Amino acid sequence: MTSKLIALVTGANKGIGLAIARELARRGALVLVGARDPGRGEAAAAQIRAEGGDARALALDVTRADTIAAAAAWIRAELGRLDVLVNNAGIAKVGAPSATALADVRAVFETNVFGVIAVTQAMLPLLREAPAGRIVNVSSRLGSLTAISDPAFPNRGIGGVAYGPSKSALNAVTVAFAQELAGTPIKVNAACPGYTATDLTNHKGPRSVAEGAREPVRLALLGPDGPTGTFSDDDGPIPW
Ligand code: NAP
DSSP states (O other): OOOSOEEEETTTTSHHHHHHHHHHHHTTOEEEEEESSHHHHHHHHHHHHHTTOEEEEEEOOTTOHHHHHHHHHHHHHHTSOOSEEEEOOOOOOOSOGGGOOHHHHHHHHIIIIIHHHHHHHHHHHHHHTSTTOEEEEEOOGGGOHHHHTOTTOTTTTSSTTTHHHHHHHHHHHHHHHHHHHBTBSOEEEEEOOOSBOSGGGTTOSSBOHHHHHHHHHHHHTOOTTOOSSOEEETTEEOOO
16 A cells, blocks of 8 residues: 555546646645546546656546446555545536526536535545545635625626536535534645636636646645635635
């Protein structure tokens, strides 16, 4: 069994997830590159290995129970524990609240909320085997009810009835797991990467993926005195 930190990042084949995986590998972790497409996952893992990091692709579609169970079984059999879980995989649908199809709302919740609950539940027994398990949920300021009801927040209209509410629910899920796991070494926190140029934003947004990865990586590597049940970006706490 490896003595390296073992970190699973979902949706790590591109965007902020890949940047999180690269940075965790650069800092010495064995990174499991979660990807729903095995070819894209293997390409990302190969890129990290080419940079000198330790990475393995892991087939994982967060909306498919069979792939979640297989991924957990593989980690159990090959590694025996998981130190870090970064729930990064996410999708967005934009549109006016009155014109967003319910099917789109359901699809976004399936990935951004139910997928996180399912993956977290499946990985928790492995995180309990680690000396200091860490769960990071990649959320968004668009999930902050305080932010989106502030007329001074320039992006407050973007979240709609699918993406923004899915991240509000993800924040609630973060608090729920943190409360259940209080009294264990496992810490559960939510991070906002900031407005980052990726496929999800049609490459709009001032931040690079490396900048977007900063807060998720910090929370993934929190020491024993670090917080649990929080929501933050790299400027500090974000109001719920
Ligand atoms: P991205 O470039 O579109 O990457 C999203 C990743 O999630 C891809 O690897 C994608 O895989 C994966 N994914 C989607 N559905 C999946 C599923 N069912 N199972 C497994 N993986 C799945 O987007 P991003 O901007 O890096 O977003 C990463 C996270 O940051 C998301 O949770 C997003 O909500 C959050 N976020 C982003 C911003 C921003 O400004 N970019 C701001 C706040 C929060 P495929 O390649 O197979 O599609």
